[in-house]
Amino acid sequence: MALGDRRRLGMGAYAQDENVNLVPIMNLFVVLIPFLLMSAAFFNISVINASVPALQKEKTDLAKSDVAVTMMVRMKPDAFTITASSDTLPRSELDKLRTEIPRRGETMGLKEFSDHMLACKQRYPKSETMLLVPDAGIEYQDVIAVMDAGRWVKVQQDGSTVRYDLFPNVVISGML
Amino acid sequence: MMRPWRRAAMQEQNSNAVLNITSLMDVMTIILIFLLFSFSSQDQNIRLAKDMDLPRSTSEKPFKWAINITLTENELRVEDLSVCRYKNGRFVDVRNDPDKIVLLYKQLLELKSMEKYRQVDRDAAEPVVIFQADKKHKFNTIYKVMKTAAMAGYPNFRFAVLKN
Numbered sequence: 001m002a003l004g005d006r007r008r009l010g011m012g013a014y015a016q017d018e019n020v021n022l023v024p025i026m027n028l029f030v031v032l033i034p035f036l037l038m039s040a041a042f043f044n045i046s047v048i049n050a051s052v053p054a055l056q057k058e059k060t061d062l063a064k065s066d067v068a069v070t071m072m073v074r075m076k077p078d079a080f081t082i083t084a085s086s087d088t089l090p091r092s093e094l095d096k097l098r099t100e101i102p103r104r105g106e107t108m109g110l111k112e113f114s115d116h117m118l119a120c121k122q123r124y125p126k127s128e129t130m131l132l133v134p135d136a137g138i139e140y141q142d143v144i145a146v147m148d149a150g151r152w153v154k155v156q157q158d159g160s161t162v163r164y165d166l167f168p169n170v171v172i173s174g175m176l
Numbered sequence: 177m178m179r180p181w182r183r184a185a186m187q188e189q190n191s192n193a194v195l196n197i198t199s200l201m202d203v204m205t206i207i208l209i210f211l212l213f214s215f216s217s218q219d220q221n222i223r224l225a226k227d228m229d230l231p232r233s234t235s236e237k238p239f240k241w242a243i244n245i246t247l248t249e250n251e252l253r254v255e256d257l258s259v260c261r262y263k264n265g266r267f268v269d270v271r272n273d274p275d276k277i278v279l280l281y282k283q284l285l286e287l288k289s290m291e292k293y294r295q296v297d298r299d300a301a302e303p304v305v306i307f308q309a310d311k312k313h314k315f316n317t318i319y320k321v322m323k324t325a326a327m328a329g330y331p332n333f334r335f336a337v338l339k340n
Contacts, residue, residue, distance in 0.1 A: 022197050029204040036211035043224065046235045047306065047334035052326040136316035140309055143318070144231040144337060151235075174319040 048147055050170045053131075068126040069097065071117065071167055075134040075146055079103055080113050084120065097123070108142075110149045114166075117150050121166045130167035133175060143172075224308070225253075231311035233337035239306075242334060243287060245280075247309040247321055254283045265317065276324040284328035303329065308336040 069089060074081040084097035097120050103109040121127060130150045134143050147170050155164045224230070228248040246253040252260050252267060260279045261268040267277050288303070305325050309318055322333060 019194075022201055026197060026201065026204065029201075029208060033204065033207055033211065036208070040211050040214045042214065044339040045230070045239045045336055046233065046339050047237045047239055047336055048233060048235045049237070049332070049334055051332045052322050134315040136314060136319075138315045139311065140313045140315065140318050141231040141311035143315055144233050144311070144335065147335075148234045172319070172322065174316070174323070 048144065048151075048170070049168075050147070050172050053171055053173050067124055068128070069094065069120065069124045070129045070131055071097070071120060071127065071150070072131045072133065073113075073146065073150065075132065075138055075143070077103070077135060077137060080109060080146075082113075082116060082120075108145075110145060113146070114149045114153045117166045118153050118155070118164065121164075128167055129169040129171060131171045131173060133173050135175070225251075227251075228308065228310045229312070230308060230336055230338045232340050233335075234340050235337055236339070237334075239336065240334070242304045242306045243284075243330070244306045244308065245321060245325065247307075247313060247317070249310050249312075252277065252280060252321065254280065254287065257283070259283050262317075265314070267320070276327055277320060280321065280324045281328050284325060284330060288329050304332045304334055305330045306336055307333045 069084040069086045072083045072085060074083075080101045080103060082097070082099050082101070084094045086094060099116055101109045101112045101116065105111075117130075130147075132143070132146060132150070134146075150166055151168050151170065152163055152165050154161050156162075225246060225248045227250060228246070244253075244255050247262065250262055251258055252262055260277065267279075269278050271278050307321070307325075309321070325331075325333070
């Protein structure tokens with residue numbers, strides 16, 4: 001055999017050794033992929049806790065503490081009417097929290113709504129309950145958006161954005 | 177003596193054909209990585225109905241199993257059981273009760289009497305209902321379902337939403 005031929009053979013053998021046998025890895029992938037496809041979540045579901053007013057002994061949705069208020073949000077097609085209630089605070093104090101925010105603009109008034117709720121929360125930090133009363137014709141998505149805006153807000157603190165809980169307990173009610 | 181081109185052709189015939197699976201491996205690896213990232217450890221007992229579009233929310237509370245009430249565009253269901261049809265903005269019920277949906281009320285009372293359903297949520301003091309509803313429903317429809325559930329002894333809800 002000529003030297004050139006031998007060299008060719010040797011290189012060929014070397015090249016053959018270099019090929020990694022990928023078939024077992026492929027087998028593994030073929031098993032793994034269907035399994036992961038079955039357990040993959042292509043949608044991410046979370047939940048929002050809510051309740052409806054219920055008549056119960058020794059339990060009330062109204063704030064009992066003298067420094068806490070319950071925010072009542074009436075959701076109309078064109079505006080939010082926000083009032084506050086408390087067992088102990090005087091009427092004059094509660095009236096300061098009362099406001100009406102028009103539902104218009106890009107955010108449908110949600111930014112102003114959040115800002116007002118934040119101001120109320122900062123005034124009475126122990127408050128946690130929001131009573132939401134939407135009108136009959138309001139869409140469910142809009143109700144969820146208001147619940148989101150009333151439950152927490154992002155605020156700037158020391159140069160960073162932090163989550164600030166507002167009124168995480170949402171009670172949903174309808175107009176009688 | 178065999179001609180060189182014929183010898184080469186015979187050699188090609190004798191050698192085994194090797195399939196190049198490197199590109200296939202690349203695709204598989206990308207799919208695997210994508211699926212590993214989307215792999216979810218959360219409770220996926222929830223089955224979304226085809227004719228339902230959940231509302232979007234910023235909530236990050238994880239989904240936990242509880243009694244499922246589903247209100248699609250055309251139907252009201254408890255768990256996998258159809259309770260009544262929803263047509264032209266009204267529930268097709270046995271009786272036109274303005275306060276509650278009678279069929280749903282009866283169904284929930286039955287569930288309440290079953291011990292295994294009463295114990296579904298051991299974290300909560302009271303039984304909880306997972307409520308899945310289409311985002312386009314009007315509030316009066318949503319509230320009628322909620323009110324009926326509350327009357328049957330389920331005043332606490334978890335609204336199922338899609339994470340933003």
